[in-house]
Every structure is written in structure tokens, then in C-alpha cells.
Amino acid sequence: MATDEDKKWQIDRWARLFKASRWEELRMIAAQDTEMTDTAKTLYDKNQDEYARNWALAREMFLFEERCRKAREKKALAELEEARKENAELKKETSKTKNEVSKAKDEASKAKSEASKAKKENERLRALLAANGIDPDA
Template sequence: MNQNNATQYKYLNATGHLDYNMTNDYMFRMVLQRDKATLSALICSVLGLENDEVLDVQIENTIEPGSAIDNKEYQLDILVILNNHAYINLEMQVINYNNWPERSLSYLCRRFDNVTRGKDYSTVKPVYHIGFLDFTLFEDHPEFFARYQLRNAADNYLYTAKFNLFVIELNHTDMARPEDKKQKVDTWAKLFKATTWEEIKMITKDNPSMNSTAETIFLSNSDYAIREQCRVREDNIAHEKYQKECLEKLTKENEDLTKEIYNLAKEKDTLAEENNTLAEENNTLAEENNTLAEENARLLALLKEKGITAEKFGQKEEI
């Protein structure tokens, strides 16, 4: 029994829970890097191409299977050149850092700057950033497969077909459109999310072209070095998730504290305004008292000039 048949035999007899599925970005990279047929089939599915349209597909930033990824030179997004004509960036992301639009555009713009020195800008190669997200990007606008391009805001006229940003939300396969199902993009999403060998076999039973992918997932899960790096990635992701939750908690507490300080400051301003109002009223009363005192003094002076004392005035008032 040769190695391929032995792997297939072991895969067909595998049962239970997968150690690591393809939502683990290291496993995602290893499977696509080790299995060119899977890489080609996935690209055909997402871009809506026929198999014979893919003449050549190459990963530009390959890494040694099982290599540690804590070194900054390694990135887990996959840079692909298709038919020596188009650049494709594939990325798996499971944590929402609330910066995906900016991050994906940064990656896409870097890749779009591919004109060879001395060549005309019209020679720029088409670029695609394809993000597989295990979360909802826009809570008010969930979508399984979103395709973004530069278009006229008034009439939707396409500015260029060479600048493409695709987002596939793995948790929304139920929202797949007919064309997504026809291209089997939803099937790929389900395969990536599968957590048991039984699920994978059920998927490949109806999609035999994905057998190679399933076998590569099995082979990669059987490789200690790869499995160890997948574990490291999950530990890192768990730590990043914890840090994100702590940051969100601290941010919320800071926002609440800021709001409380603002409300206290507002109350203080209100009390200060009320104090100012009372002070103004006191000043007004004092001025009125002074005016009355001055008027009384003037009246007493007039009475005195007339020879009328206070007692006489009082007796006159009693008559």
C-alpha cells in the first residue's frame, strides 16, 4: 500500500472530533499550501472560474510545514498568483478586532501597487482579497458572500474590475445565494467549519472533488509539528480573545466612568448656575433693601423739615 492509499485508508477510518479544523488559520494555510488541487478548486469556486481556466497557481509566501509562526517574518495570510496574471490574498480570521474593513483594504492596496517600474499603470494586475470570517462583519448587514468593488455612488458604474474585496462569513451559510450554492462556496464554508470526521465525510460524499482536501486535513492533523503549531495558534487566539474582552471591559468601564464624571460635572455646573441665580437674587434684594432704606431716610428728612416728628406723625395717623 503506497503512502497516498495508506493516508486515504486511515482517513476513511477516522472518527470523532477533529483536533483542528480549517478555522485554525495555521491549519488553513497548511492545507492550502500542501494541496495545490484544493487551492485551485477553492479559487475557482470563489472567483466563479472553470477548472480549465486555472493554468497555474502559486503561493508566493510559503512556509515550512510545522515552522513556528511567532517569528514576525511569517504571516498567515496566503499570497497567491493566479496564471501569472492576478494576485489573490486568502485569509482566515476568527476574532473580530473591529478593524477588518481597514485591515483588508490595507492588504488589498499594498497588493494593487504591482506595476513594474517603467511600465504603464494600465498593466497593473487584478487583485483580490478574500477573507473567510468566522464572525459577522456588519451586525446590521449580515451576508454570506459579499463582493466589494469600486463603483460610482450615483449609478453603480464600475470604476475598475481589477480591485476586488470579497468577504465570506462562515457563520451565515444559511444566507447563501443560488449562485453561491452553484459555485459551492457554501460547501467550502461548511467543510472549513466541520468539527468531526463524520461531518467531513458527509460533505465529501456529495462532493467527491473535495476528497483531496479532506485527506490533506487528515494528513495535516496527523503531523505532530503542524498540530503543535495549530495548538500554539489556538492558545494565542484564546489569549488574544481574552485580551480583547478585557480591553472591551476596560473600555466600557472607562466610558461609564467618563459618562459619570460628565454627569457630575453637569450637575456641578447646574448647582453653580443655581448658586449664581441665588446670588443675583440676593444682590437684587440687597439693592431693593438699600433703596427702601434710602427712601425711608429721605422721607424722615422731609418730615423733620416740616417739623413733624415720628410721634406726631403716629398720633396724626391714629386720629
């Protein structure tokens, strides 16, 4: 509560001016006195400067974060492309290895077949030698 002396010096009005929570309230209180009007205008201008600075700062932060996001995205896309190329190379190598394994299996199968034929031929010849009275182990 304001005392009579506070009211005499209009301290209560100045206190209301600085306690105002909205610009409209500030203007209504300041409308009664040119000094208060000047003070209210200065407060408004200073706060608008701060408001503008905050917006500019927020914009700069957004643009910085956007540049960082785009850089991360570009890096991730480059890494993805590199991984795709590596994957394609690995697929080629895998296909080549599968072909080599398949060829080796075919060759092993042929060798096994030839060994089987040679064994049968050997058995036939040994039997022929034995039938003619020749010892095949001599």
C-alpha cells in the same frame, strides 16, 4: 567531521537529519531511507502540533485581551456617562445658585434704595420739626 565508523553506522546522515533547518532539507535527507522518512514525518507532525498549539494559544490570548479591553472600554464609558450626568447636575445647581445670588443682589439693591429713601425722608422730617421749633432728638 564524521569518522569512518560514524559513516559505517550512518551516524553522519542521522546527524544531518537532526541538524536540518528547513523541512525541504529534512525531506531530501530522509528520502534515502524509510526509517529516516518515518522519523522526519514524526518530527514534522510533532512540530505541526506545536505550531497549531502556539496558534491556538495566541488566539486565546488575543481573545482574552480583547475581552479585557472591551470590559475596560465598557467601564470607561459607564464612568464617562456618570461624569456627564454629574456635570449636568452641577450645571443645574450652579445655575440655580447664580439665580439665587442674582435675586439676593436685587433684594439687597432694593433694600439699599429703600434705606436711602427712608434716610432722606427722616432728614426731611427732622428738618421740618426743627423748622417748627421742635427738637427732633427729644
